[in-house]
Amino acid sequence: MKPSKDLSERALGWLLLSPVALLLAIVVIYPVGQLIYSSFFTIRLTEPWLGTPFVGLENYLKAWEDERFWGALMNTLLFIVVTVPGSLAVGLGLAMLANMPFKRKWPVRLALLLPWALPLVFAGLIFRWFFDNKLGFFNDILVRIGIEPQPWLTDPVLAKIAICFTIIWKSSSFMALVLLAGLQAIPKSLYEAAEVDGASKWLQFKEITIPMLMPAIFVALIFRTITAIQTFDIPYAMTGGGPGEATETLAMYIHKTTLDFLDFGYGSALAAIMFIVSIIATSGYLKYTQRSAGRD
Amino acid sequence: MRHSSFVSRLVLKMANVQLKNVVKQFGETKVIHGIDLDIKSGEFVVFVGPSGCGKSTLLRMIAGLESTTSGDIIIGEQRVNDAPPRSRDIAMVFQDYALYPHKSVYENMAFGLRLRKTSDDEIKRRVGDAAAILQIEHLLERKPRQLSGGQRQRVAMGRAIVRDPKAFLFDEPLSNLDAQLRNEMRTEIKKLHQRLGQTIIYVTHDQVEAMTLADRIAVLSAGRVIQYASPDEIYNRPAAKFVAGFTGSPSMNFASATLSPSGDSVRIAGIDVTLGHARHGSAGKPVTFGIRPEDITVGGTIPARVVVLEPLGAETLVTLAVGDAQSTPVEMVTRVSPNLNLKPGEAITVSMNPAKTHLFDPTTELALTQ
Numbered sequence: 001m002k003p004s005k006d007l008s009e010r011a012l013g014w015l016l017l018s019p020v021a022l023l024l025a026i027v028v029i030y031p032v033g034q035l036i037y038s039s040f041f042t043i044r045l046t047e048p049w050l051g052t053p054f055v056g057l058e059n060y061l062k063a064w065e066d067e068r069f070w071g072a073l074m075n076t077l078l079f080i081v082v083t084v085p086g087s088l089a090v091g092l093g094l095a096m097l098a099n100m101p102f103k104r105k106w107p108v109r110l111a112l113l114l115p116w117a118l119p120l121v122f123a124g125l126i127f128r129w130f131f132d133n134k135l136g137f138f139n140d141i142l143v144r145i146g147i148e149p150q151p152w153l154t155d156p157v158l159a160k161i162a163i164c165f166t167i168i169w170k171s172s173s174f175m176a177l178v179l180l181a182g183l184q185a186i187p188k189s190l191y192e193a194a195e196v197d198g199a200s201k202w203l204q205f206k207e208i209t210i211p212m213l214m215p216a217i218f219v220a221l222i223f224r225t226i227t228a229i230q231t232f233d234i235p236y237a238m239t240g241g242g243p244g245e246a247t248e249t250l251a252m253y254i255h256k257t258t259l260d261f262l263d264f265g266y267g268s269a270l271a272a273i274m275f276i277v278s279i280i281a282t283s284g285y286l287k288y289t290q291r292s293a294g295r296d
Numbered sequence: 297m298r299h300s301s302f303v304s305r306l307v308l309k310m311a312n313v314q315l316k317n318v319v320k321q322f323g324e325t326k327v328i329h330g331i332d333l334d335i336k337s338g339e340f341v342v343f344v345g346p347s348g349c350g351k352s353t354l355l356r357m358i359a360g361l362e363s364t365t366s367g368d369i370i371i372g373e374q375r376v377n378d379a380p381p382r383s384r385d386i387a388m389v390f391q392d393y394a395l396y397p398h399k400s401v402y403e404n405m406a407f408g409l410r411l412r413k414t415s416d417d418e419i420k421r422r423v424g425d426a427a428a429i430l431q432i433e434h435l436l437e438r439k440p441r442q443l444s445g446g447q448r449q450r451v452a453m454g455r456a457i458v459r460d461p462k463a464f465l466f467d468e469p470l471s472n473l474d475a476q477l478r479n480e481m482r483t484e485i486k487k488l489h490q491r492l493g494q495t496i497i498y499v500t501h502d503q504v505e506a507m508t509l510a511d512r513i514a515v516l517s518a519g520r521v522i523q524y525a526s527p528d529e530i531y532n533r534p535a536a537k538f539v540a541g542f543t544g545s546p547s548m549n550f551a552s553a554t555l556s557p558s559g560d561s562v563r564i565a566g567i568d569v570t571l572g573h574a575r576h577g578s579a580g581k582p583v584t585f586g587i588r589p590e591d592i593t594v595g596g597t598i599p600a601r602v603v604v605l606e607p608l609g610a611e612t613l614v615t616l617a618v619g620d621a622q623s624t625p626v627e628m629v630t631r632v633s634p635n636l637n638l639k640p641g642e643a644i645t646v647s648m649n650p651a652k653t654h655l656f657d658p659t660t661e662l663a664l665t666q
Contacts (some may be wrong), residue, residue: 140356192361193394197459198410207407211398 006225019156032275038268045262050266059269069270071245072253073277078160079167079235079249080281086168087224088217091175097210098176100185112180116173127166128153131238153239156246163235163247170234175220175244182216185211222285229278250274310495311372311462312337313358318367320353320519327353329519330367335463335512340489340496344506344542345516351499352467354516358497359465360384371462382411387456388463388465391472393448395440395455403434405455419458425452429491430484444519446477453488463495470505482508501662503543507531513538537661540586540654546613549592549628552658553585562655567598572651577666582659586654589613592630596647602638603627614638616646625637 039059041052063069098108115123130137131152139149152162186208194204232251235241241248241256248256254274258267313335320328324375328350333622335341341498357451358369360381376384385543387408395404402423412616427433430450440448449469456464466485486509489496500506506513508525514524515538523535534540540548553562553569559579561568569585599620606613611631619625630646655664 071302149524187392187394189390189394190396192381193388193390193396193455194407195361195381196359196386196388197405197455198411200382203411208396 035268035275036272038264039272041265043264043268045264055265060273062266063269063273068245068248069250069253072248072250075160075246075248076229076231076250079164080225080233081224082164083167083171083231084221084224084228086164087171087175088221090168091220092179092213092217094172094176095179095183100179112173112176114173115170116177118170120170120210120233121237123166123170124234127162127169127234128238131162153241159239159243159247163238166234166238167228167231171224175224176221178223179213179216182213185216186212195255216289218285222282225281225285226278229274229281250277310337310493312339313463313495313497314368315354315358316358316368316370317378318354318357318369319365320350320357320362327519328357328365333514333520333521333524335497337494337495338493339439340498340509340511342498342500342501342506342510342513343516344500344513346614347501347543349516350440350519351501351516354464355467355497355499358463359386359388361376370475385462386457386465387461387463388467389449389452389469391468393440393452393469393472395438395448395451399439400436401438401440401443401451401454404440404451405436405458408455408459417458422458422460423454429457429488430454445473447479449473449481450484453485456505457488457492457494461494464466465517466496466498468499468501471502472501475553478505504545507543515542533663534654535663537584537586537656537663540656540663544588546589546629548586548588548654550656551585551618551626551628553583554580555583555655562653566623567618567620569598569648570650571655575655575664575666578655578657580663582658583664584656584658586656587628587652589631589647590628591649591652592616592628592646593649594630594632594636594644594646596645598646598648600628600644600646601625602640602642602644605638605640607634609634612636612638616644618646 010264040054040056042055042058043052044050044051094112098105098112102108118126129135131139133139133149133151133154136149136152138152142149150158152158190208190212191204194208199207230251231249232255235247235249236252236255239247241252250270251274254267254270257263261267303386313333315333316329317330317332318328319326319330331354333341343354344352353362355632357364358371360376360379364377370561371384371386374459396407397449399407405423405426406419409422414422423436427436430453432447432450432454435447435451440451443451443587452469469485470481473481482505485498489509498505498509507530510527512524512526513530515522515530517538523530523539525533525535530539531543534543534548537550541550551564552634555562555575555578556568557580558574559576560574561570561586562583564585598618600616600618602614604615606615612634614630614632616628616630617625618628621641638644656662657664
């Protein structure tokens with residue numbers, strides 16, 4: 001009797017899981033599989049007479065020798081390295097501000113939510129105006145305090161700084177929301193106990209807030225890193241990848257390769273590489289969180 | 297030997313705590329109305345009262361976790377109103393224990409000492425001593441989430457005692473434990489006080505905890521101390537109806553009555569009950585009569601009928617309808633031996649111990665003694 005009951009329960013389990021599994025298969029597994037499959041072929045719509053021959057790893061080898069790919073990868077890594085910790089630091093500050101016992105909490109929380117609610121391209125366009133060489137807000141301030149206006153979006157280094165600034169502004173509110181949830185889960189009595197124990201505000205932050213917030217920080221970092229790897233909209237709206245290719249990210253290069261140059265085979269290989277980078281980065285975080293969970 | 301040296305070191309540091317006309321206001325709302333209390337060095341004082349009476353607020357004001365609107369809080373000889381908690385040299389045990397979840401038991405206990413720049417050797421010795429007293433030596437490497445409720449409670453107490461503070465503050469420390477563990481830990485806390493002799497201020501809403509632990513009890517209601525006295529005094533000579541009703545389980549029986557013109561007896565439900573001493577000041581006036589269940593005994597001259605029996609094993613609680621046939625009877629509870637074999641509806645007679653009767657003013661609810 002028992003084995004058949006187990007079997008029917010297992011079958012029911014699979015049955016209940018099957019809609020989600022099917023959905024995942026359609027929207028994730030099939031496209032990713034198709035992408036990897038395409039990356040082994042030459043599919044150039046500009047040269048249809050070539051057909052779609054199987055080329056093995058040729059597209060990947062092409063990427064290895066493609067300077068523009070390495071430039072885009074380095075830009076992407078730069079944006080990850082600067083904007084992920086940057087938005088974590090700003091987001092933590094905002095979260096702590098929002099967690100303070102204000103009588104009216106909603107203006108702070110609304111201010112926190114607004115940048116998050118704004119579409120990425122809008123944010124990019126707004127900041128393109130802010131950083132405009134002639135009409136921009138930042139150059140206006142510089143002129144008022146007696147500093148030469150800067151070519152924010154036309155100088156390769158300044159353009160990277162402007163983009164990093166915008167990404168941090170845009171993504172800090174999401175970080176702050178995740179961290180705010182974490183902060184609110186820390187019992188107030190821990191701070192009171194620490195205060196009675198003799199801890200200053202700084203020590204309370206270091207000894208209670210940060211360790212207690214670690215799980216939330218990791219969740220926020222995973223999400224932020226994944227979106228940082230996919231950075232596209234903001235640099236696209238602000239500089240279009242320029243000057244030259246100075247701010248072109250991997251996602252932008254993939255977009256150009258596939259939709260502008262219509263080279264689907266090579267574009268698929270580049271997208272597969274980006275997918276692998278995402279998996280490596282997030283599995284690193286996951287491995288760390290699993291290890292620290294095990295240590296507890 | 298190890299414990300006794302630790303204990304002698306602690307005894308040197310304990311201090312008295314004085315509250316002088318202490319007031320706490322949240323905006324326009326006054327929650328503590330000018331409280332005066334003098335807690336002697338080494339004394340175990342319990343603040344007891346129903347939810348919302350201000351007992352925890354008062355404790356948090358002593359700790360410095362709540363500001364004091366006016367009045368003086370003095371620990372030792374020092375006025376500490378404006379001192380932050382860390383400068384008051386007190387230790388506190390919280391209701392939810394407030395153990396740092398990411399630190400080991402050892403680190404939890406050592407944290408306060410580290411912040412006070414105590415040497416590693418001294419920390420190790422003090423944590424070891426406290427762990428030995430509380431029998432938690434085997435738990436020092438564990439994290440709080442690996443401990444049971446009772447063990448966490450011990451760690452929270454350990455964290456307080458390693459600090460060697462001037463006074464310990466306990467904020468309903470047993471309320472998260474099940475009944476059996478609560479009784480065990482209550483005994484442990486009492487033992488700990490007997491061993492350490494430290495000044496302890498303990499907040500609870502449980503009158504049994506208050507009665508069993510305290511040297512003196514401050515009974516609070518609506519932000520005021522109604523009575524501050526020994527458990528014996530609180531139980532046997534309550535200063536107000538509120539105190540009388542709050543202590544004892546089951547609580548005191550109350551009945552509306554009229555004092556005789558001579559002031560030495562009261563008339564309740566058509567019967568006369570003799571008092572232990574006359575109250576000439578209120579002679580002939582309406583009063584609230586009170587008597588504890590154990591002071592009503594079966595057999596005597598007062599007619600009563602058994603309404604409900606609640607056997608508890610060692611004793612039986614009996615709800616009686618007391619009074620003569622012409623009057624509306626008054627319900628009173630008594631404790632009797634199970635051997636009496638009373639039956640619901642049975643007509644009996646009872647007597648009330650005159651020396652243990654209490655009278656209260658029906659308006660002010662204060663005890664009438666004269």
